Amino acid sequence: MTTLRRNPRTLWRRISDDQVIVFPPGLSEPTTLSGAAARLWLDLDDDARLDPAGSDRAADASLDLTIAALVLSGALEELG
């Protein structure tokens, strides 16, 4: 089990509960989180909130590891 939180430097906008556009440092273009990944992002709430079931949620959301590493802070090694 690990914890996740939003990377505060990631710029983002909610389009719907199933679609969030994120623009983390390190990417030259914004990218879209869809479905479960979008819901995970929205559930994380503000920057400081920790999600004790973070790794399971991220894995369930099929969050691309490269994007996950950029948009989220926290121990993500368990995702691999």
Place this chain on the structure above:
Amino acid sequence: MSADLLRAISAHGIGAGDPSAGAALDDDEFSDVFTDAARHRLVGLWLAANEAGAAGLTPRQRALLEQHQSLRMELCLHLDRLLLELHDVLDTAGLEHRFLKGVVHALRLYPDPALRPYGDVDLLVRGGDIDRALQVMGGLGIVRPKPELRPGFDRRFGKGVTMRAPARGRGTRRHGVDVHRTFASGPYAMTIDADALFDATASVSIGGTDVPVLGSTDMFLHACFNAAVSDEQPTLISQRDVVNAVLDDALDWEAAIDRAASWSAAIVVARAVRDAWQAIGPAAEPPIVSWATHYRPSRRERRFADSYLGSDQRWAREALAAVPVVPGGVRGKGAYLNAVLFPTKEAVERRKRTQRQRVASGVRLLARQVRPGRRNDEAADAPPPPA
């Protein structure tokens, strides 16, 4: 139908409710409303209304709106990144600045910034710093497409300078960066105490960085100027900015009116608030709405504010109205008139009008002003008849 629905969308979350807003639209009706909603930057509010069960979009219509909204939000995120780079270079150079409109209104005036799209970055610097600020921005590849009318005009008399940043993202359009010295051109460029806009400060967090913005009073006043004197026909989102700023508990509206009056601009607040309430129709009517509806401006205020109405010879009308309040005595007025009537050859070449057209336009307008029986605009600000 289109106008009623557009009004209902613009009032989402604050309106009295419009039963027609929830009705399903056929493709032609949807297409008409979509065109207008996009022009007024209301697509985010339309999607929010649909989520709240108040818009009745079909799945296909919703998908089209989300596609449009995604592209707009991608642009906004690119602009936010540009804003952070601007903040960094200005801060490093020790240049005081405040960010305006756009993302600032989105973050401070709306529960979700996706409800308030924007298309450029606006910032305020002190007049004395404007040349250096433009120079510093050059390091980010930001250039000035149109030269200054005459050396020193921007620093002393102008509203600001429109710059262009290199295109980012998928689009090829260069991004606009408006570097303001003050809130408006024309007479208000002279009457607004531009240095005092730096007296109060607040901040918003963008990408984890706190950037400086105007205090609540000046942010509200800027929203009023933006809605009432910046564009010939304000967008509904600009008017929603005014409504949301009024409904913000942080606003001391009486202090705001006093400040505007000290700039001979209470009429701008009155027109912005009155027109926004008429256009959007919020359910709440705070005291400033009654004040705005019954406000009687002085002749001087009306002359100033009317110089911004319409597009015909607007620059000349603004300039003429500004002359009596140009600072610096006779020499200052001479310098101002020299710049607006006789810009440098380089400045003329990059603008639409030739020098002869500028002078002719100014002279025609002057002749019309001194001719008896000219148009009387007093009715525009007359209070309504008693009920």
